[in-house]
Amino acid sequence: MTVYLPIMLDCHGQRCVVIGGGRIAERKVLGLLEAGASVTVVSPSITDGLAKLAEESALTWSKRVYAPGDIRGAFLVYAASNDVEVNRKVAEEAHAYGIPVNVASEAERGSFITPGVVRRGRLTVAVSTSGAGPGAAAEIRGLLEETLGEEYGPYLEFLHHMRTEIKQREESHEVRSRLLRKLGTLDVLNKIRQGTFIEWSPEAVEAWIAHHREE
Ligand SMILES: C[C@@]1(CC(=O)O)c2cc3[nH]c(cc4nc(cc5[nH]c(cc(n2)[C@H]1CCC(=O)O)[C@@](C)(CC(=O)O)[C@@H]5CCC(=O)O)C(CC(=O)O)=C4CCC(=O)O)c(CCC(=O)O)c3CC(=O)O
């Protein structure tokens, strides 16, 4: 069994190439665009959804079959055509260039697989069954979507803001680490859930930091 390493990859502005333009390619492209990647699709035909994105210049469409060299210099590659042989060639080329590649038809020929994803603002939860049951991964993703409410979005905005303020103000490692740990004990998530959370003013942030600095 392959034990995959989960990582969070910054793809912003990176050229990512998707070979194929069907339903599966579209799913991979939407994930890439959400992560801010610069997407090129190589495929003689594409779905209506992808065509709309191409019209809006949200992606680049090379309207032709895959040719060697298409993926040169890419950050990530997705082999998502319905031709197994083509996907194999794409994978071989990517391996030769040392580019990470996802193979939709035969996961084991690629170097990474795509998880199901739940997002709540800055929170990302990724679900993988290591390829054992993609449908099960989708189901588990659905369960998590029911469990993880929208309150995580504003909660993580709050944490991000507070952590940034603390890191900017506090030079001392000891004080910083005390304040950051203290932050984790606040009952903010529940308050947001119950609708009783009131946004902290700059003065309230200042006062909280001053109060807990010397503890
Ligand atoms: C290995 C992997 C490679 C990769 O694509 O990266 C892969 C491979 C294959 N999927 C197949 C089938 C289906 N895949 C889905 C759905 C999803 N598949 C996704 C990922 C992955 N699919 C990777 C492993 C993920 C993991 O488990 O860790 C998700 C999570 C993410 C995404 O695609 O963005 C997304 C859910 C998104 C969501 O809703 O959350 C459904 C259900 C549906 O379409 O609704 C079915 C039909 C039901 C079933 O078969 O279970 C087939 C058979 C194809 C054939 O018939 O030939 C293969 C080929 C093979 O098994 O080798």
Ligand SMILES: NC(=O)C1=CN([C@@H]2O[C@H](COP(=O)(O)OP(=O)(O)OC[C@H]3O[C@@H](n4cnc5c(N)ncnc54)[C@H](O)[C@@H]3O)[C@@H](O)[C@H]2O)C=CC1
């Ligand atoms: N990973 C996953 O979640 C799943 C993967 N699959 C696999 O993904 C493959 C694609 O599935 P769909 O998108 O539903 O197929 P599809 O038939 O809707 O689309 C295939 C696309 O590949 C393009 N294509 C064909 N030959 C090409 C070439 N030489 N160069 C570039 N593009 C080419 C076609 O123009 C078309 O846009 C399936 O054959 C299956 O093996 C299927 C279901 C789920």
